[in-house]
Amino acid sequence: MAVIGVFTLLFTLQHLNAQPVVDAPWGAVEGTTNVTEDWTPYHAFLGIPYAVPPTGARRFKRPQPHPGFKHIFKAQTYGPPCIQILQLTGNNGVTGDEDCLTLNVFTPALLTETKNIPVIVWIHGGGFIVGDAFTFDPSLIVGAEQVIVVTIEYRLGPLGFLSTNDDVSKGNYGLWDQHLALEWVKKNIASFGGDINSITIMGESAGSASVAFQALYPGSKGLFQRTIMQSGSVSSAWAYTRNSLKYARELAHKVNCSPQNDTASMITCLRTIPAKTLTAASWPMGNEPVTASAEFYFVPTIDGEFVKDDPLVLINSPSFLEQVGLQNLDCMVSVVSNEGGLxxxxxxxxxxxxxxxxxxxxxxxxxxxxxxxxxxxxxxxxxxxxxxxxxxxxxxxxxxxxxxxxxxxxxxxxDAGMVVPATLFARAHAKLTRHLKTGMKTYMYVFDHIPSFIPGHDKGMNHGEDLIYTFGLNKAYMAAMAKQFRNTTFVPDQSEKELSHTLMGLLTDFARYGDPNNAVRFGLNQTWPAFTEPGEHYLLLNTTMSVQSSPFRDRVKLWALKLPRLLHAxxxxxxxxxxxxxxxx
The missing domain is CATH 1.10.238 (Recoverin; domain 1)
Incomplete structure (x- = not known):
């Protein structure tokens, strides 16, 4: 270990000032060489614009590809987050910028000359109304697991998802942003050493639902080979709205753009409203506190194009799933044991x-x-x-x-928000791949662990807490989390570090091979079976680990079988x- 540490340190000292330059089809990009908390070097290419600014007349429209630059682009600082409200984060006001469509590429520094490195594209969560890419530092994953990670910004709230439910403003612009970023990755990532035939899209919460939406969009064929979905899917109760025009009109009324006019006039007026003013008025809508605690208003909607139909209908239509090519993807889904802790x-x-x-x-x-x-x-x-x-x-x-x-x-x-939608997606994928005999696998895990460093914690793991482990107990992220708990110092013990290492390993092994078993082989002492009927086996992930069957059996049966029958009646x-x-x- 000492020899390896000295070698790594010498490499770092020699190369820290030598900034990496990549000549990609998009253009030449100059990044930085940094080191992780454990002194592993990596390259970071930050704030690369993948779309032209979605401002002015481009607001409420699909993104257009950025043409790149003729000069070397200095990709050394993050771009701004997309405009978002701060109320749900305990503050007031709005932050971010309307010109925000950038992505970040992180590569292993020791593999600069190596090609065909597996690629993971991370889509952040936040209910489609908050969140950003730079909160999630993937350097520990990149350094420890030797993969490339791309993080992206996409439009949020009304700027990303306002819809008039007609051709004037169909909505889902945030999903189109994600899709354009994926196209950028497919075209350019080989120049960074990435394998264009080994791209995994991964996200948590709204990011997880986004992964599912991308997988169910016909235009995504060939852009990625695997999906990792943590705590969210297309049919999550908060992940799409049936009331898009209603909320568009309410917002227009709030900012003095007459909602009684035709939708074209309304959108023309909304384009003149400052982006931060528009976003500040977007939450809450109406006066129903119960709805506000479970629904985000400006989220994906059925537009007949990106989202073809009601997600519950889509996920239950084998012919549609086959048409979009879901059977050609490997799929991993997960939930935490106390999703409703949110x-x-x-x-x-x-x-x-x-x-x-x-x-x-x-x-x-x-x-x-x-x-x-x-x-x-x-x-x-x-x-x-x-x-x-x-x-x-x-x-x-x-x-x-x-x-x-x-x-x-x-x-x-x-259950309505995360557990059942995730299980239904896993079932649909497993049934389809088995029926068509494509050889693609479905895996599921339930993260059931109480973080030892969070005082007074509730039963089980709450929604979003798995992110602490996903990104390797990153100190900056831990400090940000600790601040939410009245500046408590989070100090993980060795078992927490090992659990995080296991999670990073199973995620990256799945991204690399389509099989996560190597990462859990020694701790589990058995094979982690694929999720399929009749057993529906899944990994119960904690410090002891075990294989279980039929996650949350009775509760899933309620939402997936009994309630639909009553609805049919x-x-x-x-x-x-x-x-x-x-x-x-």
Missing amino acids: FSYLSQAVDKEFNSSISSSVQNKGFYINTFIPEILELYFGASSPDMTQAVAKVYLPPHSPAVDLQAVMNTLG LQNQHHTTNPNLQIIG
């Missing part, structure tokens, strides 16, 4: 904004049954009924319970022909 954070933000008491009133049995459950059903299915409400209450509430345990609320929200009862009310089990 509710505490969201409800506090909503209570502050509305001067309400959702965080406590939802534990009132009548409120939970008569208000909270129907709202979640409306978001997930687009409809609800008393029978459906009672079916949900029966699964999550103990019999004769006078009050609602907060964990029941968390599980209700977490409701459809027949009212003689409706709404295509969104199709059985999905």
Whole structure:
């Protein structure tokens, strides 16, 4: 180890001042050579514009490719984050820039002359309304696992997803941004040493849903070979909206662009509003605190092009999935054991904004049954009924319970938002690849670990906490997380470090080989089977690790089978022909 450390240090000292230059089809790019926390050198090429600025007349339109530069582009600082609200992060106001469509490429420095390095494209989360690329420093993954990582910025909130539900402004511009970034990677990453036939797209939460949306877009064929989805999918209750025109009109009213005019006039007016003013007015919409705690308004919508139909319909249509080529991808999905832990954070933000008491009133049995459950059903299915409400209450509430345990609320929200959509995507992929015998694999894991360094932690791992481990217990990210917990110092022990190393290993092994088993072989003492019927095996990831079957069996059965049947009965009862009310089990 000492000899290797000295060699690495000498390499670093010799090359730290020698800035790497890559001559790509886009143009020549000059980056920097840095070192990780453990002194492993890597190259970083930051703030590369992949699209022309989506400003002025280009607002509310698809992005256009950046032509590149004739001179050497100094890719040595991050670009700005896309404009976003700060209310949900505990602050007020808006941050970011409308001219924000950049990406960052991180490569192993010791492999400068090596070609065909596996590539991972990271899509950040944040509910499609907040988030940025530079929060996630992939240097430890790049250095330890010898892969290339690309992180991207994409438009958020109304600038990325406002839709008039017609040809004037179809929406989904943030998804088109991601797609253009993926095209840039496909065209240019070989110049950085990347393997264009080994590209994995990976994301968490809204980033995970984005990965699924990209996989289900027909134009994505050939852009990537594998997908990694952490805590989110296309059918997540918060990941798409059926009310895009309603929210567009409400926003227009807020900023004095008459919503009563035709949509073309409304969009013309909205293009004149300062981007930060527009974003500041985008949350919350209306006066429904329950909805605000579970729904983000400006998110993907059904446009008939990027998102062809209701995601629940798409994911349950084998012919559509075959048409878009899902069977030709390897797929890994994951959730954490307490996905609904996000509710505490969201409800506090909503209570502050509305001067309400959702965080406590939802534990009132009548409120939970008569208000909270129907709202979640409306978001997930687009409809609800008393029978459906009672079916949900029966699964999550103990019999004769006078009050609602907060964990029941968390599980209700977490299942509709993350657990069930992830499981349905895994099932759809596994069935398709088995039926068509393509040889592609589906893997699933559930991260069930309580971080030892977070004081007073709830049961299980909360939504988003897996990111701490995904990026190798990065000190900067840990410090940012600690700040949210009143400046508590996060000090991970050895078992935490080993768990993070295992996670990074299984993710990058999957990206490299389509099989994560090598990374867990010694800790697991058995093979991690692919996720497929009838066993639906998955890895329970913690410091002891084990293989389990049928994740969250009864709760998934409720949302994937029983509720759709009740919905189907409701459809027949009212003689409706709404295509969104199709059985999905």
